[in-house]
Amino acid sequence: LYVWFDAVIGYLSASIEWARRTGEPEAWRRWWNDPEARSYYFMGKDNIVFHSQIWPAELLGYNGQGSRGGDAGEYGILNLPTEVVSSEYLTMEGDKFSTSRGVVILVGDFLERYQVDALRYFIAAAGPENQDSDFTWSEFLRRTNSELVAAWGNLVNRTAAMIAKSFGEIPAPVELEEIDQNLLAAIRGGFTTVGKHIEHHRFKAGVNELMRLVGEANAYVARTEPFKLKGEDQRERLATILHTLATAVVNLDLMFAPFLPHSSNTIDAMYGGTGEIAPMPRAERVEDLGGGPAHLVITGDYTGAPAWEPREAVLGAPIAKPTPVFTKLDESIVAEELARMGLEA
Known part of the structure; x- marks a missing residue:
């Protein structure tokens, strides 16, 4: 009852x-x-x-x-x-979760070895949203390395690295070309598209759309080749491209915040923000209002969360040489984790 x-x-x-x-x-x-x-x-x-x-x-x-x-x-x-x-239901390596049989992911153990947003990304992108799905260590490795690290993490880090090397701060744009405007329009449109997916609880579709936009931004880098613009007469064009990329990153970061709050705060600080784009919950021990024993509650202040809308990069924000936001996983972790479960790779 x-x-x-x-x-x-x-x-x-x-x-x-x-x-x-x-x-x-x-x-x-x-x-x-x-x-x-x-x-x-x-x-x-x-x-x-x-x-x-x-x-x-x-x-x-x-x-x-x-x-x-x-x-x-x-x-x-x-x-x-x-x-x-x-x-729906999530299984693990093709089997039902069971602590007694070792078919389990203990949160504390996971966080000792991996980033929390890597797990959040996997669940959002490949979880059992509308049908049963299976967590496998090989798929966790693949999605972390090829999507989170190589796509989103790479865009964040190489944009910051180019800005740090060439300007040391987010530069002001000079004259936007059509290719710049097209990327910014696509990114800004994500607030409507991704927002609707979230509103209708289609989180997997929301993450997939974000990764599609990440792909557009990475393709923009490949087409504009800012790393080749080294002449003094190319500084204005370089500034415009890097400002366009910084604007794309800070807006993508805001849209990623509901899914990847920890890394979104890190990226926000990296690009001149407060590092509090995704307010975090906290556990507090409180006195019982009815006179009973003290107990823990989960609470938080979410009033400072930014509005769900396009924003501009912070002009002049200092950008230091970045360290990777996401950790690339070694292929050996698959065999190691399966061994912990008593399975063979």
Whole structure:
């Protein structure tokens, strides 16, 4: 009964506790009583029934909107879920996850060996969004090295390296040519395209579109060849190309932030930002409001998150010689990880 009935009430009680802790005890009502508010519940498909039937039934009963009628309780009319967003199952090396059998990825162990955004990228790009999918170490290696490192990471680092070498700061553009304008238009259009994918919970499509735009930016480098512009009479053109690339990077970084928040903060700082483009949650030990034992809560301040819209590169922002944002993985990790699972490569 706890899992099926009582646990889901925690969505409401946690909202009320959060509001009390912020000093605005009625703030929770903006999400629960305002009929214009939208609520999305994210889960695996084995939890669909609790959130699409049992929890709505509880809310309808409390609201006095069930078959027996009645009046709403002291909290007023509570909003039903707008949408239940469910993923399918993720398996590992073709098998169901099982801690007892060693078919498992322990978060602490993973973070000791790999970057958190590498795992986030894999789940976003290849996870079980609308069908079951399989995590394999060989595919994790491939996507990390060929997509995250060689495509996005390479664009970020070589743009910063060229700016650092030639100007030491993000230069001002002089005269944009058609090829520059076309790239910037494509990148800015991503806020609409990727934004719609996120709004409709098509995260895999959103990441794929971002990587397509990364590909356009890398193709722009290949066509414009800024690394060949070394003459004094070519400085203005070089400045324009590198400014165009810096603008592309900072906008792509903002769009990547929901998927890769840790690296997005690093890239934002690298290109003259505050390094807080993706506000992070934190764990705090707090006193129980009802007089019980102290406990941990996950909270955060997200009011400083930038708007989802195109922005300009910070002119004159100092750019130092960069270090790689993403770590390239050695092929040996596949055999090592399979051995930890008792499997052979």
